[in-house]
Amino acid sequence: MQVPLTHGVKAEKLPEQMPDHQPSPAEIVNESMSRVDAKEELLDECESIWKQMEECQSKLTLLGTETLPESDAKLSLLMMRVKALTAEYNLWQKRSPEIISTNPDVLVALGKEELQKVKNDLEMVLSTVQSKNKKLREDLKREQQWHDEQLQIVDVLSGIEEEMKNQVVQFSEKRAFQELKNKMLKLRTYKEELLNALGEFLEEHFPLPEEDGSAKKKKKNSSEEPAVELITLHEILEILINKLMSTPHEPYLTISDSFWPPYIELLLRYGIALRHPEDPNRIRLEAFHQ
Amino acid sequence: MAAVRPFGKLPALNSAALLLVGSDEGAQQQLAEAILKEKKSFKISIHLATSLPLPSERDHLRPRIDLIAFMIDIKSKYSLKNVEASLAHVDASFFLGKVCFLVTGVGRVNYCSVETNAVWKLRDVYCSPVLYCELELEGIRVATAQRLLRMLQICAGHVPGVSALSFGSLMRNSEDEQP
Numbered sequence: 192m193q194v195p196l197t198h199g200v201k202a203e204k205l206p207e208q209m210p211d212h213q214p215s216p217a218e219i220v221n222e223s224m225s226r227v228d229a230k231e232e233l234l235d236e237c238e239s240i241w242k243q244m245e246e247c248q249s250k251l252t253l254l255g256t257e258t259l260p261e262s263d264a265k266l267s268l269l270m271m272r273v274k275a276l277t278a279e280y281n282l283w284q285k286r287s288p289e290i291i292s293t294n295p296d297v298l299v300a301l302g303k304e305e306l307q308k309v310k311n312d313l314e315m316v317l318s319t320v321q322s323k324n325k326k327l328r329e330d331l332k333r334e335q336q337w338h339d340e341q342l343q344i345v346d347v348l349s350g351i352e353e354e355m356k357n358q359v360v361q362f363s364e365k366r367a368f369q370e371l372k373n374k375m376l377k378l379r380t381y382k383e384e385l386l387n388a389l390g391e392f393l394e395e396h397f398p399l400p401e402e403d404g405s406a407k408k409k410k411k412n413s414s415e416e417p418a419v420e421l422i423t424l425h426e427i428l429e430i431l432i433n434k435l436m437s438t439p440h441e442p443y444l445t446i447s448d449s450f451w452p453p454y455i456e457l458l459l460r461y462g463i464a465l466r467h468p469e470d471p472n473r474i475r476l477e478a479f480h481q
Numbered sequence: 482m483a484a485v486r487p488f489g490k491l492p493a494l495n496s497a498a499l500l501l502v503g504s505d506e507g508a509q510q511q512l513a514e515a516i517l518k519e520k521k522s523f524k525i526s527i528h529l530a531t532s533l534p535l536p537s538e539r540d541h542l543r544p545r546i547d548l549i550a551f552m553i554d555i556k557s558k559y560s561l562k563n564v565e566a567s568l569a570h571v572d573a574s575f576f577l578g579k580v581c582f583l584v585t586g587v588g589r590v591n592y593c594s595v596e597t598n599a600v601w602k603l604r605d606v607y608c609s610p611v612l613y614c615e616l617e618l619e620g621i622r623v624a625t626a627q628r629l630l631r632m633l634q635i636c637a638g639h640v641p642g643v644s645a646l647s648f649g650s651l652m653r654n655s656e657d658e659q660p
Contacts, residue, residue, distance in 0.1 A: 248488065248491050264606050265605065265607075265608070267573070268608055271573060271576075272646070275646055276650070
């Protein structure tokens, strides 16, 4: 129930320049009062206040209506607000708190009511705060749990990362090295095999000419005795290959007497060796690898 | 035609009157019912109107209006125009804290046709608070009803020490974080 008489009721002396102050309606709701004269006292006060209100009302009705102008509505409204707020402010400055009634019954009843209200409000606040606390605690617990799980995940992941890092590094270095070595080995053995096969083939099919007449019969220019020791085709090829590989800018080789001419002809005819374009005494190996 | 005046009549004892002005009558009805359901310590009468000025035939039956709430539906530009037209018929002293704007339908963001700028212009020019609500949601409807009830209580003078003007200024200052 409403508080019956409050400070607002006392400030009924309306100044002229404050048309907007609103008097709080006076009301009695204190039915629990036992003392009749106390009741009467309150009733009389209410009556006087109501009369004051009627006076103010009559003054107000004389003011008439005014609506805001279309243009510059804000300015005029703000001016009105300034006036009203100043008037209210002045009123508050002048006021001082007054006891509504010296009657103890009234005071006791009022006091009880106020305290009851305060008690209810505080209880509401208490329950709100408690439920909020509970919720916060639950939230905290949940967040803590989540945080712990996340830490665990981080630990596990970093462990896995460490392992993987080590493995990867070791593997790549060692393995690459191993692979290169193997490749080299394979190539070397292949090279040996090829050279051996070449040597065998050459020895079988292109031997050194015999010192008997059958070999000589084959040749035309065998006027001179082979004073120089002939070297095998295998050796000629070896020399040619080495010359080409070691000095690619100068692959030409002067034909020496130790080369058996028919073999030279053989090499030239089949395109394995090439003559120097200007000097017929120099040959080189055809660059099959380029 | 009678323009509404804040202090044109004497107040009734322990009661207050609220005037809802808006083009959406269904929403008005909903809100009025929600307000009436709330626990209150004074008698309340809610008047619904689609536009101002109010017809003058029943003027003597109407109590003193303590709070005017203009309802703007954010989905219809017509409601905004209606409210703007009605504002011209309101007595200037109402704007000292006894007027508030209620913007409804803010839950449906896809269907906004009233721009926020227009609403803020209203707030600035008429120096009155703007409440946003979505009346289709039960919880928000109840909360809005409680807010309006509290404002009505203050505007009717039932709260000692707080006048409608000071309360209006308080509400405005707390909203001024927006540009």
